[in-house]
Amino acid sequence: MGNSERVSLRLLKGGKLSGLYHPGTVVNADFAVLWVHGFGSWRGGEKALAVLQECSRRGWAFAAFDFRGHGQSSGTMHDLRASRLLEDLFAIRDWLAERGHTRLGLVGSSMGGFASSWFAKAHSDVVGLVLLAPAFRFLERRHEALTEEQLATWKQTDRLRVKNDWVDAELAYGLIEEREQFLVADLMKNWNTPTLIYHGLVDEVLPAAETLAFFEQVAYSRVELRLLKDGDHRLTAHKDAIASAIGQFFAALL
Numbered sequence: 238m239g240n241s242e243r244v245s246l247r248l249l250k251g252g253k254l255s256g257l258y259h260p261g262t263v264v265n266a267d268f269a270v271l272w273v274h275g276f277g278s279w280r281g282g283e284k285a286l287a288v289l290q291e292c293s294r295r296g297w298a299f300a301a302f303d304f305r306g307h308g309q310s311s312g313t314m315h316d317l318r319a320s321r322l323l324e325d326l327f328a329i330r331d332w333l334a335e336r337g338h339t340r341l342g343l344v345g346s347s348m349g350g351f352a353s354s355w356f357a358k359a360h361s362d363v364v365g366l367v368l369l370a371p372a373f374r375f376l377e378r379r380h381e382a383l384t385e386e387q388l389a390t391w392k393q394t395d396r397l398r399v400k401n402d403w404v405d406a407e408l409a410y411g412l413i414e415e416r417e418q419f420l421v422a423d424l425m426k427n428w429n430t431p432t433l434i435y436h437g438l439v440d441e442v443l444p445a446a447e448t449l450a451f452f453e454q455v456a457y458s459r460v461e462l463r464l465l466k467d468g469d470h471r472l473t474a475h476k477d478a479i480a481s482a483i484g485q486f487f488a489a490l491l
Contacts, residue, residue: 241289246302246332247292256280259289260336260443263296265491268364269338270435270483271329275347276372277404279308283473284369287480288344295484298338299367302329308421315396319376319419321357322352328362329381331372338351340364347443347470352373357430365431365490367483370443370470373424373451376416376445425451431459433486435479437468 244256257280261269266450270292272285280301292299304325330341342365345353350371357363372378383391392395397408434452436445445464452462463482465475472479 241299242343243334244300244302246328248324248328250324251440252305252311254302254305254311254328255261256300258336258340259293259299261292261296261298265297265372266337268342268487268491269298269300269333269340270344270487271333271354272299273326273345273349274301274304274307275349276375277314277399277401277406278346278349279303281308283470284346284476284479287476288483291480291484295488297487298328298333298336300333300338315409317408317411317412319352319415322348323356324465326352326356330356330362334362340491342483343367344483345369345371348372348375351419353423358424358428361440363430365487366433367486368432368448368481369472370432370436370450370468371451372443373421374447375402376413376419377421380413380416387490389457396402420489421451425455428455428457428458431486431490432457432461434460434462435465435468435472435475435481436462437465437470437472439467440470 241257241259244258272288274280280303285301288301301312305316306316309450337360341363343353343363344479345466346369357366376402384452392410395410400405436448438445
């Protein structure tokens with residue numbers, strides 16, 4: 238779209254992140270919206286495009302990057318770790334700061350909601366957070382879904398095949414070895430980021446009940462949850478309405 242540019246962001250520890258950057262045109266040049274994609278997905282897609290169009294309409298800078306092991310970035314899904322998701326977001330934050338964008342609004346989808354939430358908890362430069370079907374219990378659910386025998390086999394082989402409509406990949410056991418560092422109970426403690434959450438009631442991947450539990454238990458008052466009765470996990474049918482709401486949400490915070 239317009240003056241958008243492709244980005245290849247080199248990481249200090251090796252590898253690269255592939256991204257898209259739209260500079261924006263308004264006085265609030267220090268603000269940018271960052272799209273954070275889900276498990277097995279990539280930086281593009283219909284929802285990301287809808288958010289980009291909303292940002293362009295408002296003159297805001299916009300960026301979207303593929304996590305390592307996804308899209309056109311380096312690495313494989315076998316390297317996936319929660320800590321590496323955060324490393325990628327830290328690198329993107331620094332890259333945007335070099336371009337004057339020191340205040341960020343994150344829009345995280347599914348696994349991207351998990352990563353965005355932990356990133357926002359650690360960084361005051363995140364002025365607001367929008368989460369779409371967030372996987373708050375990303376590592377916990379993965380662990381709980383397997384029997385002791387399956388877990389033992391995974392640990393022994395260091396391979397767990399995950400196959401669905403969007404991805405066919407093998408994950409390393411190191412992924413869930415980090416689960417005690419990323420418990421949703423710890424995430425909710427001292428939460429202080431204005432947050433808007435969307436979740437569909439017919440989501441067959443991540444039950445809306447988990448998001449509702451986060452909403453009910455988090456102490457911070459500036460958290461809003463919008464449940465969509467006919468919404469599935471992808472929420473693509475609602476992309477334009479969600480993108481418009483994202484624009485309104487961030488505009489109220491600036």
